[in-house]
Amino acid sequence: MFKKIFVLVIALVFLTSAAYAATTTLTVVGDAGHNMRPFEWYEGDFRELYGVELIQVGVPFGLLYESQRIEFIGETGAYDFMIVYPKFLAEFAANGWLYPLDDFIQEKDPNFDDIIPAYLEFYCKYKGEVFALPYDGDVLSLYYRLDLLENEEEKAAFQDKHGYELKVPETWDEFLDVAEFFTRKAGETLAGEVLNRDFYGTAYYGVKDQLWGWWAAMFASHGGVYFDEETFEPGINSEAAVKATEIMMEFHNYSPPDVLAYGYEELKDVFLEGDCFMVMQWPCIGKKGADPAESRIVGKIGATHVPGVRVNGEVYFRAPMPAGRVLAIAADAEDPWKAYQVIWHLSVVTSLDDVSTHLTGLDPYRFSHFEHPEAYGMFEEIRDAEIYLAGLRQNLENGFPELTLPGTVEYLDTLGVELTNAIVGAKEPQQALDDAASAWRDITNRLGFEAQKAFYVELVEGWREAGLWD
Amino acid sequence: MSMKGKRERYLPLFFVLPTVIIILIISIFPLIYSFWLSLCEWEIGIGADRVFVGLRNYARLLTDSRFLNSLMNTGRVLFFGVGAQFALGLGVALLLNRSFRGKNLVSTLFLLPMMVSPVVVGCIWRIIYHYRYGPLNYMLNMAGLSSVNWLGSTDMAIYSIILADIWEWTPFMMIVLLAGLQAIPDELYEAARVDGANRWQIFTYMLVPLLRPVMIIVILIRIMDTFKIFDLVFLITFGGPGQASETVSFYNYLTGFRHFSMGYASSMAYFQLAIIVIIANIFLRVWRRREEA
Numbered sequence: 001m002f003k004k005i006f007v008l009v010i011a012l013v014f015l016t017s018a019a020y021a022a023t024t025t026l027t028v029v030g031d032a033g034h035n036m037r038p039f040e041w042y043e044g045d046f047r048e049l050y051g052v053e054l055i056q057v058g059v060p061f062g063l064l065y066e067s068q069r070i071e072f073i074g075e076t077g078a079y080d081f082m083i084v085y086p087k088f089l090a091e092f093a094a095n096g097w098l099y100p101l102d103d104f105i106q107e108k109d110p111n112f113d114d115i116i117p118a119y120l121e122f123y124c125k126y127k128g129e130v131f132a133l134p135y136d137g138d139v140l141s142l143y144y145r146l147d148l149l150e151n152e153e154e155k156a157a158f159q160d161k162h163g164y165e166l167k168v169p170e171t172w173d174e175f176l177d178v179a180e181f182f183t184r185k186a187g188e189t190l191a192g193e194v195l196n197r198d199f200y201g202t203a204y205y206g207v208k209d210q211l212w213g214w215w216a217a218m219f220a221s222h223g224g225v226y227f228d229e230e231t232f233e234p235g236i237n238s239e240a241a242v243k244a245t246e247i248m249m250e251f252h253n254y255s256p257p258d259v260l261a262y263g264y265e266e267l268k269d270v271f272l273e274g275d276c277f278m279v280m281q282w283p284c285i286g287k288k289g290a291d292p293a294e295s296r297i298v299g300k301i302g303a304t305h306v307p308g309v310r311v312n313g314e315v316y317f318r319a320p321m322p323a324g325r326v327l328a329i330a331a332d333a334e335d336p337w338k339a340y341q342v343i344w345h346l347s348v349v350t351s352l353d354d355v356s357t358h359l360t361g362l363d364p365y366r367f368s369h370f371e372h373p374e375a376y377g378m379f380e381e382i383r384d385a386e387i388y389l390a391g392l393r394q395n396l397e398n399g400f401p402e403l404t405l406p407g408t409v410e411y412l413d414t415l416g417v418e419l420t421n422a423i424v425g426a427k428e429p430q431q432a433l434d435d436a437a438s439a440w441r442d443i444t445n446r447l448g449f450e451a452q453k454a455f456y457v458e459l460v461e462g463w464r465e466a467g468l469w470d
Numbered sequence: 471m472s473m474k475g476k477r478e479r480y481l482p483l484f485f486v487l488p489t490v491i492i493i494l495i496i497s498i499f500p501l502i503y504s505f506w507l508s509l510c511e512w513e514i515g516i517g518a519d520r521v522f523v524g525l526r527n528y529a530r531l532l533t534d535s536r537f538l539n540s541l542m543n544t545g546r547v548l549f550f551g552v553g554a555q556f557a558l559g560l561g562v563a564l565l566l567n568r569s570f571r572g573k574n575l576v577s578t579l580f581l582l583p584m585m586v587s588p589v590v591v592g593c594i595w596r597i598i599y600h601y602r603y604g605p606l607n608y609m610l611n612m613a614g615l616s617s618v619n620w621l622g623s624t625d626m627a628i629y630s631i632i633l634a635d636i637w638e639w640t641p642f643m644m645i646v647l648l649a650g651l652q653a654i655p656d657e658l659y660e661a662a663r664v665d666g667a668n669r670w671q672i673f674t675y676m677l678v679p680l681l682r683p684v685m686i687i688v689i690l691i692r693i694m695d696t697f698k699i700f701d702l703v704f705l706i707t708f709g710g711p712g713q714a715s716e717t718v719s720f721y722n723y724l725t726g727f728r729h730f731s732m733g734y735a736s737s738m739a740y741f742q743l744a745i746i747v748i749i750a751n752i753f754l755r756v757w758r759r760r761e762e763a
Contacts, residue, residue: 207711
């Protein structure tokens with residue numbers, strides 16, 4: 001008897017050790033919070049299916065880039081794989097910090113045919129080689145209060161004031177009219193009810209790191225481009241840029257007074273708490289808006305394309321694509337194949353579940369994500385999910401790509417500072433944009449004019465191939 | 471020299487050697503290396519080589535409007551922040567330099583802000599300053615005043631940082647000045663009173679001269695701290711709106727760890743160091759001159 005127990009214990013110890021030895025511990029870094037939830041949810045699956053024990057490192061949204069870059073530069077090998085903002089993918093890949101995935105893709109197909117070309121071409125590739133799999137498809141859409149738009153009293157008042165029917169704004173002029181119309185002080189009436197606090201026509205992401213994204217909706221729809229392809233002169237002080245800035249300055253008047261301190265959370269809250277008529281926002285706002293735990297305006301949200309300009313009777317609009325997320329593997333990862341299996345799992349197997357829940361901030365990036373409105377269970381009716389997805393799709397087809405040059409953080413940071421100067425009236429729009437352009441020239445010269453130009457030309461070719469550049 | 475004599479001479483050096491080596495590695499070497507970097511252009515984000523550019527980074531500092539703005543903001547924190555901390559700290563120290571029941575409890579309560587982690591202070595003040603839901607605007611509204619745009623106004627943001635800094639560091643001024651006050655013998659107060667001095671005369675002709683060394687040191691420490699102010703800026707405004715509340719150390723961080731221009735960031739750090747050294751020398755000279763007088 002004793003002998004049998006002894007043998008059993010030994011066998012147990014052996015099996016446990018073998019199982020432990022077969023498990024590889026991998027460290028993943030990403031922006032802390034709801035976008036890392038899938039790593040927690042499927043932790044058991046990763047262990048069981050791929051023998052991967054995950055260590056998760058979450059850093060604040062705005063600090064992910066520098067956290068990763070510092071570890072890469074120091075060659076610490078701290079992270080095996082990571083969430084990367086696509087605008088930094090080229091920079092990371094060019095420095096040899098990421099593991100190329102083409103061989104792995106041959107072995108385990110991530111179903112690229114199902115990925116929306118924009119997200120594949122300039123989210124995941126560098127010089128034609130794949131370095132990442134998509135995880136989150138971001139594009140700005142316009143979200144508005146459907147209930148207020150359909151309110152008869154408001155419709156009549158708008159008609160009286162502007163001489164045309166109150167409807168979803170399609171152009172920037174209409175957008176400003178509607179934003180002004182719905183900006184009300186506490187004590188005034190909105191849809192028949194007396195407001196107990198101020199109500200705003202609109203709001204935007206005012207913190208300098210992403211401010212450009214909201215401005216870019218106006219800039220791009222007026223034909224603005226980042227740089228001239230021939231001369232590599234910055235295009236951010238062009239006529240289109242000045243017009244965009246002037247619109248932004250008016251836009252600001254119908255926004256909360258502290259909007260320049262607004263990041264993602266504040267912008268989400270002001271809309272979902274019912275204090276604002278419309279916002280351009282990332283897609284997750286539509287899903288979170290349908291969750292009663294997060295939203296006071298459940299069932300009252302409409303979604304459509306961002307406004308644009310009317311050209312020959314047609315509305316020309318461009319929806320900026322700031323942020324987004326991909327999953328990439330560090331060049332010095334302990335076990336790149338196992339890391340690939342994990343990111344493949346997230347990008348292929350669980351992706352629909354992850355983008356169709358309000359518990360993450362992840363948004364659709366595959367065609368199949370748009371074909372299953374029933375998966376978006378937070379919407380009371382499938383029709384609401386269809387409206388949400390249709391609005392998103394319209395914007396995707398007219399996406400304005402994010403700048404992904406080396407030095408992007410500095411380019412966009414400088415632009416954000418100068419846009420703020422213009423918005424608050426510290427500088428005339430043209431002066432502010434000229435100063436931003438001058439700073440961009442300095443950055444370009446420091447980082448190498450020819451290299452940056454070549455990089456940009458290549459980017460533009462990629463955008464053209466994806467059908468997102470004229 | 472005999473063997474024993476040699477041993478006695480070199481043995482202490484042997485004991486000190488590990489410390490010297492450690493200091494050389496972690497302090498002196500980075501100091502020299504970063505000075506060398508400040509004379510180079512080194513864009514590590516693109517994997518570029520270091521290029522020696524002489525004083526070009528320093529010249530760039532003088533024409534960089536964003537740097538000059540950050541310098542101006544640091545000056546505002548120095549003038550208004552440290553100034554208010556000193557005035558309030560001295561006032562509270564004078565109040566606490568009397569005997570009353572519960573003095574120890576009150577002193578401890580005054581010290582609490584200083585004991586809180588700066589990160590927590592930053593997070594708390596960000597909530598306090600919230601335009602719509604912050605308790606500060608709520609109280610202002612209760613008092614019949616309008617809400618203040620603490621974080622979203624380019625004019626106000628730096629003063630929001632200053633206010634939080636005053637809250638956090640006034641206790642430090644208070645405790646050091648209180649220690650100085652308590653070191654003044656009671657006999658001097660009695661002698662002054664016997665000579666017919668009123669409270670104001672005691673304060674200006676007796677306390678201030680006697681406290682001057684302590685005042686100089688505590689202000690100097692806070693000036694040096696102010697040049698390093700980072701956590702509150704990072705957590706409360708992230709330097710914004712735009713560049714409105716960027717201080718030198720925050721802009722230095724952006725340059726070094728977000729833009730990864732290591733040469734330029736090093737020159738900024740040295741420029742900052744030079745200013746601190748100049749200010750410290752001025753203060754110490756004033757102190758010595760008074761001492762000699």
